[in-house]
Amino acid sequence: MDKIKVRKNDEVLVVQGRDRGARGKVLRVFPRQGTALVERINMIKRHTRPNPSQQIQGGILEREAPIQISNLKVICPECGAPARIGRTRLEDGSVARVCKNCDATFN
Ligand SMILES: [Zn+2]
Numbered sequence: 001m002d003k004i005k006v007r008k009n010d011e012v013l014v015v016q017g018r019d020r021g022a023r024g025k026v027l028r029v030f031p032r033q034g035t036a037l038v039e040r041i042n043m044i045k046r047h048t049r050p051n052p053s054q055q056i057q058g059g060i061l062e063r064e065a066p067i068q069i070s071n072l073k074v075i076c077p078e079c080g081a082p083a084r085i086g087r088t089r090l091e092d093g094s095v096a097r098v099c100k101n102c103d104a105t106f107n
Helices: none
Strands: 011-014 023-030 035-038 043-048 059-064 072-074 085-089 095-099
Touching: 011 035
Parallel strands: none
Antiparallel strands: 011 023, 011 072, 023 035, 043 059, 085 095
């Protein structure tokens, strides 16, 4: 399987699709599907019925739908640019992600 470059709480840029150009924070990653939930990205409307016993109000709810990770670019926390992300091994032997733009490492 492909390496997943996006992690929870990453800031990402949408590079493809309806929300192209928008930025958001990764809420959840689904590695097996290759998708992620991103805050305020790919919003869908869900019609729900009221269900008082579960305190569901009913009506139209908006919520995020998963988006393909291949349509996302990680925004580097150091240089703030949408960057290609590589991997590097640190001196202590652990693996970190590295921004190919500014060479900053982060996890
Ligand atoms: Zn960078």
